[in-house]
Amino acid sequence: MNIAALISGGVDSAVAVHLLCEQGYKPDLFYIKIGMDTDDGLTCTAEEDIELASATARKYGLSFHIVDLQQAYWDNVVAYTVDRVRRGLTPNPDVMCNKLIKFGCFDREAGQGYDKIATGHYASTLDIDGYTWLATAKDPVKDQTDFLAQIDYLQVSRLIFPLGGFLKEEVRDMALKASLPSARRKDSQGICFLGKINYNDFIRRFLGERPGPVVELETGKVIGQHRGYWFHTIGQRKGLGLGGGPWFVVDKNVEDNIIYVSHGYDTEKQFGHSFCVKDFHFITLNPWKEQETEICFKIRHTDTFQTGKVCFAEDGTLQVSSEEPIQGIAPGQFGVIYDKDARLCIGSGEIRAKIY
Numbered sequence: 001m002n003i004a005a006l007i008s009g010g011v012d013s014a015v016a017v018h019l020l021c022e023q024g025y026k027p028d029l030f031y032i033k034i035g036m037d038t039d040d041g042l043t044c045t046a047e048e049d050i051e052l053a054s055a056t057a058r059k060y061g062l063s064f065h066i067v068d069l070q071q072a073y074w075d076n077v078v079a080y081t082v083d084r085v086r087r088g089l090t091p092n093p094d095v096m097c098n099k100l101i102k103f104g105c106f107d108r109e110a111g112q113g114y115d116k117i118a119t120g121h122y123a124s125t126l127d128i129d130g131y132t133w134l135a136t137a138k139d140p141v142k143d144q145t146d147f148l149a150q151i152d153y154l155q156v157s158r159l160i161f162p163l164g165g166f167l168k169e170e171v172r173d174m175a176l177k178a179s180l181p182s183a184r185r186k187d188s189q190g191i192c193f194l195g196k197i198n199y200n201d202f203i204r205r206f207l208g209e210r211p212g213p214v215v216e217l218e219t220g221k222v223i224g225q226h227r228g229y230w231f232h233t234i235g236q237r238k239g240l241g242l243g244g245g246p247w248f249v250v251d252k253n254v255e256d257n258i259i260y261v262s263h264g265y266d267t268e269k270q271f272g273h274s275f276c277v278k279d280f281h282f283i284t285l286n287p288w289k290e291q292e293t294e295i296c297f298k299i300r301h302t303d304t305f306q307t308g309k310v311c312f313a314e315d316g317t318l319q320v321s322s323e324e325p326i327q328g329i330a331p332g333q334f335g336v337i338y339d340k341d342a343r344l345c346i347g348s349g350e351i352r353a354k355i356y
């Protein structure tokens with residue numbers, strides 16, 4: 001089998017390569033460049049990544065290639081991110097990077113001659129009745145299926161995730177035992193293009209600042225000032241600069257540039273019981289036969305799943321409801337739906353609205 005392995009310079013993808021080699025495969029290794037060379041302050045730690053990735057390739061006698069997808073990344077993922085933030089929504093660049101760059105543009109540029117594409121994601125695949133499904137990882141804390149929930153059937157049926165059956169500690173142990181060049185490297189944090197800079201600086205660069213009031217939802221009282229609604233997301237607690245907290249962002253008025261907050265950990269306003277998703281994307285197929293089906297779901301990257309039910313409204317909108325309170329439902333976030341046992345990831349869609 002002909003395998004292309006995506007390697008980042010981090011410990012996870014190096015162990016994925018190690019495991020493939022132990023199974024007798026000789027994958028070709030690919031590093032994707034997505035930082036912007038010409039753009040001060042907005043580059044990733046590419047040099048160190050490339051050094052460690054190529055050292056792993058040398059250790060196993062594998063070929064190593066660099067694929068430059070910087071322009072595609074900026075045209076697709078950065079453009080999507082700025083568009084959503086401008087509209088007052090909460091984007092998820094990692095989801096779009098997987099869909100459009102790692103498994104989209106990469107495939108068109110370099111991946112086409114390969115039977116399988118391997119990555120160091122914590123996820124797995126399961127074949128059931130002749131269909132391949134995206135499935136969760138053994139390590140619930142590291143599970144990354146929520147970041148993969150926009151990939152399509154062609155993509156999932158060609159992917160392999162060698163780390164799916166391991167816990168993070170086991171992966172770190174394997175890296176140390178095999179003396180991998182990246183064994184002692186710290187985990188990377190989220191969004192690559194933000195590698196070195198702060199998210200607010202990134203947003204400020206595109207959208208500038210526009211001061212406006214912070215209003216207490218219950219009383220209508222102005223209790224502070226913000227620098228632009230795009231710096232704040234529903235569910236946010238930190239970085240509001242208000243005394244006497246905790247305060248949570250519970251709503252935004254984009255037209256009038258108002259941020260609404262509510263006080264206290266238990267403030268009901270930060271919870272909902274239901275939300276709707278437009279244009280829900282099924283990764284493999286629609287498995288729901290009943291009008292209403294029990295499922296698990298996530299609306300952000302957490303290590304626990306919530307339980308609930310889904311049904312389709314007449315206009316094709318998917319409605320997700322839960323008896324447990326759902327914290328910080330923010331339009332733009334991906335609602336990721338799993339089967340009832342949180343084993344299979346069924347698909348995802350952007351949250352349109354919280355339903356009261």
Ligand SMILES: Nc1ncnc2c1ncn2[C@@H]1O[C@H](COP(=O)(O)OP(=O)(O)OP(=O)(O)O)[C@@H](O)[C@H]1O
Binds near residue numbers: 030
């Ligand atoms: N720049 C890159 N080039 C090629 N593949 C990448 C790159 N960045 C990430 N990947 C692939 O995507 C997988 C998930 O990346 P992510 O950054 O979300 O997780 P991670 O746990 O930090 O992985 P790692 O420890 O391998 O860096 C990586 O294991 C790797 O296979």
